[in-house]
Amino acid sequence: MTKDVVALTKKMPDPLSVIAGLLSGGPDLLVGAEAEGALVRLHDEQGRPLLSVEAPLLVQVRGEAERLLGASEPEVPYWWTEARATTGVKEAEALAGTFVGRIATLVGGTAWPRGVATSIGVVNTEGMTAVPVPAAAQPAVDVLTDKVAVVIQDRPVVAMTSWLADTFRAAAEAELGLQIVTPAGTRLSPTVRGALPGWPSRWVVQDEKCGYYDGLSGAILQWANGLFVTLESPDATAEDPRTPIAETFAQGAADTGERQLAISFRCVHPADDRLVLGGAVESVWREITGEPPAGWGTEEPANLPWSLRQLTDVAFERSPEPTWVVVVGSPERPGLATVRITRTTAGVEEDVTLAFGYGAAEQPPTEAVQKAAEALATRHDLQSMLVQVRRARRDLSVPSHFEGPGVPYAFVLGAEEVRTMPGDRARRTPLREKPRELGPRTRPALYYPFPGDPSDLSGWQDFERLMRHLKGS
16 A cells, blocks of 8 residues: 555545545544644644645646556546655555545545545554654655655655655755655656755665665665665775666666657846746747647646746745746647746846657657747847757656666757857857857857767767867867
8 A cells, every 4th residue: 555645536625525534543633633834744642643635736737647646637627635644654554545535535536546545434543653753754754864864655656746845855954865765667757857966865766686776877775874875896996886787777678769859958037027937948848849838836746727927926926036847748748847947146047957758650850949949049048058869758757777868969059158259169169060040140049950869879979079169178
């Protein structure tokens, strides 16, 4: 039984429905319930959390339940109510399943995962105890040491839920690493992959053969001194560490013909009260797919229909603090972007990491890349842009086996960066093909094309030569 459960309902669970769900542990436990912002916690007799329930989220974007849970997609809009049981308490897991089962029964809907709500009767909680504080102080934290916070996730895709986002922030503020432990077969959302900081943070995958390995590097891991660390080979030396790699990771998966078009760019806008944010992402989306993004949110699932004005309002309300959002496409054309909006001395910066997925019978529209770059350069204050083609999953999720790196397809230097570069350095490069001018001739941006063949990594050598040349080194 999983400890993360979700009720997907057509109606919003009202307070009476939530209370009825919480009564699945009996009235004695309900006395220990507390509200903390959008969070409700149910406690044992010692006051330690057993069950944490998030406020219901209205999802107005198609495809999020299928993308993140593998669940049958309800007709939008629907309510997403998530609960999490404390680790290692079997009765708490039963309590979570009964809670979402009661919610789904009372207001109409389904519970995820299928079969989790085996009963809607009262769970016997006599003598039940939870893990001690502070490990349970954060709902998503399962083990807390002086080095790392460990989160155990048993779901198809580990997403940037509000719980996990809070845990990322709490770990950073406490100067701790974050280690996410999952069973084999679980994947990461690109949002989580992009947010994982460096060591000692890592994705830890359980494996029948070797025990544990790093889901991004394949290094075999062991638990030692309060965190997961790399298992050293007995033949290792300082010059040749010989880190053992998990066989499961190294075998990877056969090339299915699926591809991703990965785009990262930065725009720097002059600070202005009339500035509308998100237009750069929308312009690229329209050029590549022919349609705008489907939705966005400040967490996953992305729950709001795409709106430049609403995104801008959220960013202005949070300023001068940075704003992070996720942007998604329709199920028919998988696309996902993360956008970080920051107020700096240079203005308002938008840092965007974006990818679109294509199946074996689909061709990434690389011919549209130059048009997207020109739109950014001429209308959205582009500073720089890198485009890659990757052999990777169409659904954009990150698997726990080896995927080949992307290869550069194009690099773009914004008009202001071209203008400030000394002499003719930006135009006269060591590359075989000359850069193409984008925008007005008097103040152009420059587009540097590369072959973009996923089977040929030599494109990175050309890219590095270009970077050294542009930096004058």
